[in-house]
Amino acid sequence: MSQDQDLTLRIRRYDPSTGRSWLQEYRVRAGGILRFTDLLRKINTEQDPTLAWNSSCEHGQCGSCAVRVNGKPLLACELLVENAVKEFGTKEFLIEPITVGPVVRDLVVDLEVAYRRVEGMKPFIIRPRENPYGEGEYRIDPKEMDPYVDATRCINCFCCATACISGPRSFVGPNAIMSCVVRLLDPREDAKAERFKLLHGPNGVAHCHTSKACSHVCPKEIDVAHFVRLAKSLRLKEKA
Amino acid sequence: MGNEWKISEVISCDVLILGAGGAGLRCAAEILEKRLGCRVIAVTKVSHPQKSHTSTAQGGLAAVDPKDPVDKPIYHMFDTWKGSDCMADQNVVKRIVEAGWEEILWLENRGMHFSRDVDGKLARRTFGGHTLNFGETSAYRAVFEADRTGKGIMDTLWGEVIKRGISFIHQSMATELLFNGDRCVGAVVFSPKSGKFTAIRAKATVLAMGGCGQVFKITTNCRQNTGDHLALAVETGLPVMDPEAVQFHPTGIVGPGILASETLRSVGGILRNKDLEAFMERYAPKMKELAPRDLVARAIETEIREGRGILNPSHGIEHVWIDLRHLPEHVHKTQIPEVASFFKKFVNVDTRTELCPIRPSNHYHMGGIPTNEDGQVLKGPNDRVSGLFAIGECACASFHGFNRLGTNSLLELITMGRFAAQKAMEDLDQELPPLPPDAGSRTFEKFSSYFAGHSKVTVGSLRERMKAVMTEKVGVFRNEQGIKEAISLLEELKEEAQKCGLRSRDLLMNQELVERWELDNLLTSAMLIAQGALHRRESRGGHFREDFPERRSEFDRHTLVYMEQFGKVRIDWKPVDMTLYEEGGPYAEKFGMIERKY
Numbered sequence: 076m077s078q079d080q081d082l083t084l085r086i087r088r089y090d091p092s093t094g095r096s097w098l099q100e101y102r103v104r105a106g107g108i109l110r111f112t113d114l115l116r117k118i119n120t121e122q123d124p125t126l127a128w129n130s131s132c133e134h135g136q137c138g139s140c141a142v143r144v145n146g147k148p149l150l151a152c153e154l155l156v157e158n159a160v161k162e163f164g165t166k167e168f169l170i171e172p173i174t175v176g177p178v179v180r181d182l183v184v185d186l187e188v189a190y191r192r193v194e195g196m197k198p199f200i201i202r203p204r205e206n207p208y209g210e211g212e213y214r215i216d217p218k219e220m221d222p223y224v225d226a227t228r229c230i231n232c233f234c235c236a237t238a239c240i241s242g243p244r245s246f247v248g249p250n251a252i253m254s255c256v257v258r259l260l261d262p263r264e265d266a267k268a269e270r271f272k273l274l275h276g277p278n279g280v281a282h283c284h285t286s287k288a289c290s291h292v293c294p295k296e297i298d299v300a301h302f303v304r305l306a307k308s309l310r311l312k313e314k315a
Numbered sequence: 316m317g318n319e320w321k322i323s324e325v326i327s328c329d330v331l332i333l334g335a336g337g338a339g340l341r342c343a344a345e346i347l348e349k350r351l352g353c354r355v356i357a358v359t360k361v362s363h364p365q366k367s368h369t370s371t372a373q374g375g376l377a378a379v380d381p382k383d384p385v386d387k388p389i390y391h392m393f394d395t396w397k398g399s400d401c402m403a404d405q406n407v408v409k410r411i412v413e414a415g416w417e418e419i420l421w422l423e424n425r426g427m428h429f430s431r432d433v434d435g436k437l438a439r440r441t442f443g444g445h446t447l448n449f450g451e452t453s454a455y456r457a458v459f460e461a462d463r464t465g466k467g468i469m470d471t472l473w474g475e476v477i478k479r480g481i482s483f484i485h486q487s488m489a490t491e492l493l494f495n496g497d498r499c500v501g502a503v504v505f506s507p508k509s510g511k512f513t514a515i516r517a518k519a520t521v522l523a524m525g526g527c528g529q530v531f532k533i534t535t536n537c538r539q540n541t542g543d544h545l546a547l548a549v550e551t552g553l554p555v556m557d558p559e560a561v562q563f564h565p566t567g568i569v570g571p572g573i574l575a576s577e578t579l580r581s582v583g584g585i586l587r588n589k590d591l592e593a594f595m596e597r598y599a600p601k602m603k604e605l606a607p608r609d610l611v612a613r614a615i616e617t618e619i620r621e622g623r624g625i626l627n628p629s630h631g632i633e634h635v636w637i638d639l640r641h642l643p644e645h646v647h648k649t650q651i652p653e654v655a656s657f658f659k660k661f662v663n664v665d666t667r668t669e670l671c672p673i674r675p676s677n678h679y680h681m682g683g684i685p686t687n688e689d690g691q692v693l694k695g696p697n698d699r700v701s702g703l704f705a706i707g708e709c710a711c712a713s714f715h716g717f718n719r720l721g722t723n724s725l726l727e728l729i730t731m732g733r734f735a736a737q738k739a740m741e742d743l744d745q746e747l748p749p750l751p752p753d754a755g756s757r758t759f760e761k762f763s764s765y766f767a768g769h770s771k772v773t774v775g776s777l778r779e780r781m782k783a784v785m786t787e788k789v790g791v792f793r794n795e796q797g798i799k800e801a802i803s804l805l806e807e808l809k810e811e812a813q814k815c816g817l818r819s820r821d822l823l824m825n826q827e828l829v830e831r832w833e834l835d836n837l838l839t840s841a842m843l844i845a846q847g848a849l850h851r852r853e854s855r856g857g858h859f860r861e862d863f864p865e866r867r868s869e870f871d872r873h874t875l876v877y878m879e880q881f882g883k884v885r886i887d888w889k890p891v892d893m894t895l896y897e898e899g900g901p902y903a904e905k906f907g908m909i910e911r912k913y
Contacts, residue, residue, distance in 0.1 A: 110571070119777075120776055124774060124775065127825075131537045131539055133537065134661070179823075183824055199474025199475060208422075213418055215435050217430075274506075
């Protein structure tokens with residue numbers, strides 16, 4: 076399966092100096108286990124150095140290269156050519172920027188606003204609980220971590236927020252909710268009431284429509300919807 | 316073309332941190348925690364600090380718990396010294412190792428999600444090169460957060476600094492350091508998102524800019540690790556220390572070079588050649604797979620050179636195998652889940668049932684901007700630069716000497732981050748000196764020249780040629796002829812780069828322009844590495860000369876390379892600090908120029 080493939084990439088471009096947006100087509104010949112970031116670099120080196128795109132670690136750990144491929148938000152560095160051909164059943168791919176912030180140029184999105192939504196959920200310990208063990212580390216039973224440890228794997232690539240049917244105007248976003256749930260369940264956090272308030276604030280979990288699109292697209296395979304649902308149900312318990 | 320070459324804004328702050336990875340943010344967190352109201356600005360090249368390269372560190376963080384019944388800081392110091400091939404500075408080793416556990420607690424108390432043992436305490440694992448009782452047996456010294464320890468550190472630090480009011484400048488780069496007389500007073504920063512240049516005045520400037528791994532073809536390093544710090548330093552007339560000390564991680568995933576953590580070997584992974592022989596027994600009978608990185612990397616490259624490698628048809632790269640098939644299911648699931656997923660994702664291989672292809676991958680730069688044990692930048696063997704600090708991979712204190720032990724880099728980031736912060740805070744009550752009148756002129760001269768070329772050759776193609784020659788001639792194996800060939804090609808590439816015509820003509824998110832600037836920095840870094848390698852006519856740690864395969868005592872000293880003009884170098888030397896040896900004490904003899912044997 077790893078022989079060369081002839082692909083057509085149609086890439087959404089945007090030029091900030093003229094405000095013009097257009098689709099540009101590139102034909103690329105590539106080995107089966109090259110990744111989509113490799114293809115974009117290949118375009119820069121061999122065809123068009125003006126195409127702008129974002130990436131950093133290029134092994135799925137930082138989330139900088141999130142784009143939409145044929146509508147699906149994903150990390151370009153994780154998409155192998157042979158898997159893409161199989162998954163999408165085509166050799167033509169439409170590549171567009173994610174939708175959580177303004178486009179700066181081509182596939183590069185300004186993440187300032189998107190990250191501000193996560194930061195609003197206070198991804199830190201607001202008020203540390205007194206450590207019963209004094210000076211050393213807190214003792215946390217691994218079983219006590221189990222319910223939230225998967226959510227700590229989130230890299231804020233914003234694929235879930237891009238797929239979310241609620242949209243960033245009304246909803247703070249699944250990843251932002253998850254960062255708050257982590258500290259709600261973290262035994263070192265004392266400010267539980269404030270956490271509930273954040274989760275159920277004006278742009279909070281009430282705006283989730285339970286489509287579960289977030290879990291479906293998460294590149295880290297986190298069941299994001301589970302944590303959003305958890306935030307809702309914990310609220311019910313609190314009321315009861 | 317109407318690009319405006321001017322400083323759009325001048326901003327003042329107390330501390331300017333260039334780079335917002337583990338070292339930079341630990342430094343920022345310390346200052347913000349200890350000095351309320353202190354104005355700290357951190358500039359990051361990536362779109363958000365969470366995307367920093369520190370986040371990709373997998374295996375762990377070495378530190379000795381003072382309550383540990385068997386492990387002692389002196390053992391950790393010894394391992395670091397021995398691993399460094401007797402080139403680490405002992406004052407730095409002592410200081411960092413002794414501060415380690417405090418830093419672990421600092422992180423844990425602020426919310427890092429360390430993996431736990433059944434008692435709820437911090438779980439620990441072994442790691443290559445870390446031993447008890449001076450090499451007797453493996454030490455359980457590394458605390459960790461599953462196989463995403465670096466991410467755990469970054470998330471914790473990011474949380475702490477936003478809680479305490481840091482200002483970030485995202486997706487921007489420092490293009491020029493600013494001096495008033497001999498004192499560093501800030502930097503010029505270019506922000507592609509706005510296409511603007513900003514001058515930032517600061518009482519202290521901290522370089523925390525990461526590594527230069529993009530110099531090589533197969534590398535674990537992120538796209539932004541282009542050696543910008545080395546170019547900034549040499550352009551300012553500062554030296555770079557031990558640039559030839561480059562680490563190749565033995566297990567990069569074929570082909571992108573993605574790191575497959577040491578953990579694979581510490582949980583019991585076995586390296587095999589094409590005959591499925593467990594070949595490490597021949598190279599390090601005692602430590603086998605857990606021998607230090609440079610030894611394992613050379614063992615693998617030797618297997619490949621002697622015809623016992625396997626060719627991957629897709630990538631056209633030869634490799635060896637790491638065998639994980641005998642490990643129980645729960646190890647695959649709980650101890651190496653991320654790395655196992657890498658093999659699945661990037662080469663379509665299942666670690667539970669199939670052999671995994673790996674090859675040494677450029678991983679870490681032990682060399683860098685020379686500093687003292689407080690992270691203060693040195694301009695000569697003893698002179699320090701006022702107002703300027705360097706920490707983390709971009710610096711060379713030197714904690715790692717010529718070979719870094721796994722888990723020691725994260726320890727260095729957080730300890731040196733704190734030390735530099737403490738030292739910087741001593742000078743914050745001073746007046747902020749004015750900027751030099753020509754602030755920005757060097758940047759504008761350089762950037763406007765990038766638009767002057769007319770040749771059709773792309774930045775990317777020049778970069779690929781540099782990567783190929785550095786990997787082939789100045790990589791795991793080196794010799795005089797090969798290094799000289801590399802140097803002359805680098806000179807040729809520098810000339811070609813100057814003629815290179817950019818097709819993107821404005822300043823706004825002009826990726827081609829950024830990559831053109833990065834190419835200059837990469838070529839400078841490559842030249843420094845090659846020159847250091849040429850002048851060190853011996854083999855030591857990660858630096859292996861086929862024509863001088865032995866360590867030689869006349870090179871028991873650090874290299875200092877000055878290069879104000881490309882290719883025109885001046886070499887100086889700096890003695891290795893031998894504090895632990897010279898202070899005497901019961902274990903002093905362990906810190907002499909000992910042989911490295913495993």
